Amino acid sequence: MTAELLDVEITSLGAQGDGVGAADGVPVFVPLTMPGDVARVALKDKRRNSIYTDLVEIVSASADRVDPVCVHFGACGGCQLQYMNKDTYRAWVKGRATMALNQHGFEGVPVLEPLISPPASRRRIALKAMKVAGGVVLGFNERQSHKIINANMCPVTRQELSALFDPLRSLLSATLAPKMAAGVHMTLTASGVDMMIDAPMALDLAARERLVEFANTHDIAALHWKDSGFLDPVAIRREPVMDFAGNRVPLPPAAFIQATAEGEKALVGAVFEACKGYGRVADLFSGIGTFTFPLARDHQVMAAEGAKGALDAMKVGLSVATGLSQVITRHRDLFRQPISARELEKIEVVVFDPPRAGAAAQVAEIAKSPVPRVVAVSCNPNTFSRDARTLADGGYVLESVLPVDQFLWSPHLELVGVFTKR
Incomplete structure (x- = not known):
């Protein structure tokens, strides 16, 4: 069944950043839009006080709209508001x-x-990974989905972390079992990158040596492997520390x-x-x-x-x-x-x-x-x-x-x- 289409003029922004227009006096929420846009939308969910939609196309763009800087925009579930100019976003x-x-x-x-x-200032990120037939998909979830976007860059992340995406993909491809999922937590500390890989498998000798080599090659301060709640300190080359007002404080693995x-x-x-x-x-x-x-x-x-x-x-x-x-x-x-x-x-x-x-x-x-x-x-x-x-x-x-x-x-x-x- 084909979804009903509707053209909506966006007049404001909602609390989650979705554009808001109206149809017969009922608010219409449209993702990826902003005031000044006229959007063609497909109706997704009608409720008594609001209508939720999917964006089909921008019929007429706001003068304040800018081109997104990320190649994964629209697919990746993060950074959904990068089409706003600085003044509108602020x-x-x-x-x-x-x-x-x-x-x-x-x-x-x-x-x-x-x-x-x-941009390029996030020093703490959490990535998703999945071993598939062609290797490992590594990145962030799609919007409102568990599907992983295979990211090769991230415009909000510190370069020291995003530079590790491709090496991590190779490491996990050689380490994870087929169809296995993993999480990767990375924090850029005052003493280097703290990394924790969370995957449901115990490390054999070959995998452990591979992880140590990875840590040495990419100057990782500390690399932990977490299996079913058990935290394995695979490579501790330097203690990860934070600097608070000139005081060095150790950072537990993947801590806030x-x-x-x-x-x-x-x-x-x-x-x-x-x-x-x-x-x-x-x-x-x-x-x-x-x-x-x-x-x-x-x-x-x-x-x-x-x-x-x-x-x-x-x-x-x-x-x-x-x-x-x-x-x-x-x-x-x-x-x-x-x-x-x-x-x-x-x-x-x-x-x-x-x-x-x-x-x-x-x-x-x-x-x-x-x-x-x-x-x-x-x-x-x-x-x-x-x-x-x-x-x-x-x-x-x-x-x-x-x-x-x-x-x-x-x-x-x-x-x-x-x-x-x-």
Whole structure:
């Protein structure tokens, strides 16, 4: 059955970056379009309040449309917004933050100009791989699909990582069993590339030697092989470390760090500025210490983290750090056992940076506390706004929000919100 076709004039952008038009007063969402486009679309899904479509062709292009820079654009599921010029994209990033805030009653809160990471800046990526008849397909998933795009370049990734795509393809082709899938995590650290390959097979001697040769040839700092949860340190040529305010902190294999150095600098700068003039700081969901180390130059810090590996790495960094104020670490699952309002009584600033699900239980305790300032860092504008509403209901005023975009040309966005107790 042939899908119904419709011509739609795009007048705005939705929260996920899809173009939005209208048909008989009902919003029509069209991927890969922007305001000013007239698009021919195939109807895919009709609901009571919206219509979802697939793009067939651009009948008339917006004057603000530019040519995508990636040869995989349209197939690869990442970087879907590269057809927008810089001004349109920047305005959308700011509008994305404003839209999420407005939906939770924060109209009028100042949204600062976004800080957007440039192309070729992603230092942490996760690739998919599959052994097929002709070798190995290695790259990223298609949009809304598990099919892998065989990538030979990536315009948002650091060159040190994208240069490894073809050598990795050869390595995995010689190592994986037929039809076997694998994941490859790569992080560019201060001491080189940290790599973890996740595949359901134990290494024999030949495979192990092949991996060691690969690490030596391409100057990989550390290469781990993960099989059914077992982590095998195949080649540790240098310890992967991150540099936080001049302090070298070990990075556990495939551990979380901010996606770009530029994004990390923006987030740390915003947090540091918001804490000026205050004393004791609680850094909650601290990870390996992205905010803890810079803050500890001027503040006493209590750092709480649920992942023991991350906290242990921070402790190693603290053990050799110099020029820092007192840092107290706590191993604490902040989802199940949040720091209570009573425990926060002597804290002057709470900084929290939770996963995408937000920090509902922890924020409920912060809202009940007397802490005069709260700095919320979030990678999800929707859960940020939900948590902000809890703080506002507890007597906090949201003073400003800074959007930080580390995932260029995508809907993913981080926010830094600064709150003060009334």
